[in-house]
Ligand code: HEM
Ligand code: HEM
């Protein structure tokens with residue numbers, strides 16, 4: 260690998276992709292990134308002139324669903340080009356190199372492209388027992404992660420694991436798995452949550468970063484605004500049924516057959532920021548709600564610890580029993596109501612059994628008094 | 633401190649004495665108006681809020697023929713705006729209104745007499761003392777309850793508008809003003825849950841509040857329900873003083 264990196268355009272032409280396909284790819288990318296009418300030209304320009312940004316893709320505690328999603332990106336160019344661009348450098352799941360050879364790439368990239376490469380992280384580091392629950396290349400993953408991050412230009416947190424912790428961080432979190440921003444504090448991080456994130460969202464983000472050499476605009480929670488500024492619910496095609504009040508009440512009922520809203524079946528679309536209802540999955544074929552199952556909120560923080568996926572009201576685990584807000588509220592109202600009944604009873608008994616106090620004149624019973632009442 | 637109970641006339645919750653007289657104008661028109669508008673808005677918010685959490689049975693037929701959830705949510709959001717604007721107005725009134733209009737916003741926990749009154753009032757509710765004290769504004773226990781209610785109200789407004797901003801969009805003023813709520817609870821599911829629990833705490837407040845108001849009105853030495861209607865506090869045993 261030489262320090263003089265070829266451009267994206269040179270690379271794809273070398274791979275036999277036509278100029279026409281390249282221009283199509285540029286327009287598509289510009290559109291999916293929401294770059295506006297002149298976007299295609301700036302994408303093309305960036306890809307033709309700027310040297311490729313090296314990408315290192317590391318894996319911590321994870322299930323590899325992010326990589327699986329990524330390699331299924333719909334647009335063939337996005338897949339071939341972006342993927343080859345990355346595997347050239349480092350992704351231990353899909354690259355050709357192995358063992359010491361692969362390890363050498365990491366150090367080489369770190370030295371040669373100090374402050375210039377992108378670190379993409381899939382999965383997260385467990386911290387308990389000095390990180391021994393995830394050993395990668397003979398060392399705790401957390402050490403290698405912070406080492407590679409220290410010389411990176413920016414960090415991409417792939418998926419809910421790297422962004423929020425995901426199921427390996429579920430209570431009681433025995434390995435103390437933490438999202439990567441808990442251990443990488445001095446680098447800009449873009450979070451691309453989802454379990455896994457949508458392929459087009461992943462390629463969109465990585466294309467943006469490698470193309471423009473900076474992170475896209477991020478929201479309050481560090482997610483790229485272009486893909487995470489609306490909820491599933493905002494663009495869901497079943498939304499008219501929600502507004503009308505037409506719900507699936509039970510699996511396989513008439514409403515389910517008619518494609519009514521899955522709100523009562525615990526759909527988390529109203530609280531989930533992701534692009535599923537617009538981009539959809541597997542090349543736009545479908546997405547969970549379209550195939551009749553509610554959103555489980557897989558791109559949201561803590562989605563794994565919020566009770567059943569099939570409950571509308573979130574389960575609250577208090578004193579070892581799981582109840583929802585209405586059950587807790589009604590129980591409290593019951594207790595208070597009973598308390599008041601008892602209190603009123605005692606009050607009445609005491610009123611009846613004690614003599615009227617002579618220092619208190621009950622004036623309301625005096626019709627001649629103008630201030631009565 | 634015991635002799636405070638033997639004082640003639642009324643004291644306010646911080647020990648300020650009033651001349652002995654039978655009626656005092658306590659709740660100004662603005663405060664009473666706010667009270668009832670607020671109570672109405674909260675009633676609408678609780679009913680519509682409950683239905684947002686657990687919607688009514690599904691309606692049959694074409695979606696285009698109905699807007700049931702739409703109307704429920706519309707009622708909730710309109711009442712939410714009424715509540716929030718009313719609260720801002722009430723806050724403003726605390727600055728321009730009489731001394732009792734400030735009470736619910738400042739529980740004088742640093743005041744010894746007030747704390748003593750709090751315990752005394754608690755004893756009265758636990759049937760441990762024979763007579764309640766007389767207060768011109770809120771009695772210390774009521775005062776503490778009202779101030780806690782104000783805190784819950786602020787929470788409901790902040791969490792409510794934060795949830796609203798999710799529909800209004802990340803570039804809305806609601807998000808600019810209340811988006812910080814999502815820095816505390818990154819997953820809006822938690823905001824829904826807390827907002828929902830907030831409703832139950834208000835329902836409980838209202839139940840106790842109405843019970844106490846009616847009970848005090850019957851038992852104690854001062855008017856309560858007519859006070860929040862007419863504004864005047866009547867002290868019923870002061871006619872001979
Ligand atoms: C006393 C005041 C309030 C009460 C008792 C109340 C009650 C509720 C309840 C029970 C819910 C359902 C929560 C769930 O999903 O489980 C809800 C949702 C909501 N409330 Fe409130 N609320 C109050 C004030 C407000 C205010 C001031 C606003 C601001 C406009 C507001 C906006 C919302 C929004 C946007 C939702 C979510 C609606 C949806 O998901 O479709 N609320 N409220
Ligand atoms: C039938 C319903 C209600 C009745 C009869 C009622 C009665 C009263 C009375 C008598 C007072 C004056 C307390 C005193 O004398 O110290 C009062 C004050 C107050 N009530 Fe209610 N109330 C009702 C509903 C509500 C509801 C639903 C709420 C809100 C959840 C509420 C919130 C308040 C507040 C915040 C004050 C303090 C007013 C101030 O000082 O600005 N009330 N109410």
Ligand code: SF4
Pocket residue numbers: 491492493495496497498499501519520521522526527528529548553554
């Ligand atoms: S199915 Fe889910 S996301 Fe779609 S409208 Fe219903 S609640 Fe919203």
Ligand code: SF4
Pocket residue numbers: 453454491531532533535546547548553554555556557558
């Ligand atoms: S619909 Fe919801 S649960 Fe399903 S993939 Fe999208 S964000 Fe995740």
